[in-house]
Amino acid sequence: MHAEEIKLLISNMLIEVIETYIPHKWVDTVEPFMNRYNGRISYDYSGEVKEMTQEEFKEILLTLGKSEMPLFYLPLLDELLSNIYIDQWVPTYVSNYGKHWVSYKDLLEEKFRE
Numbered sequence: 001m002h003a004e005e006i007k008l009l010i011s012n013m014l015i016e017v018i019e020t021y022i023p024h025k026w027v028d029t030v031e032p033f034m035n036r037y038n039g040r041i042s043y044d045y046s047g048e049v050k051e052m053t054q055e056e057f058k059e060i061l062l063t064l065g066k067s068e069m070p071l072f073y074l075p076l077l078d079e080l081l082s083n084i085y086i087d088q089w090v091p092t093y094v095s096n097y098g099k100h101w102v103s104y105k106d107l108l109e110e111k112f113r114e
Contacts, residue, residue, distance in 0.1 A: 013111040021086040024049035025056050046099035049085045081105035
């Protein structure tokens, strides 16, 4: 494949993700649960997602490139796609962070691997 064909393919994949999934924003929450191994209350810090408003999307756009990560490591498109989620999660099997909320970046990478 030529470079232009790859760009077109990735653009089409991204358009498909955007048209298929409603954008959500991650919200920081703490969810208590009974730890079945020690009988004490533990907390899950996975957060939740809620449907994103246009104002919230604009807010994300205004903060792009202002993260602590250097730009050569986190390009703006990568940062944007990493901050838009869908209403689905996968288990992490990490203590106190049981859910990994699926982002547009995750979906695009999955489509690329296919």
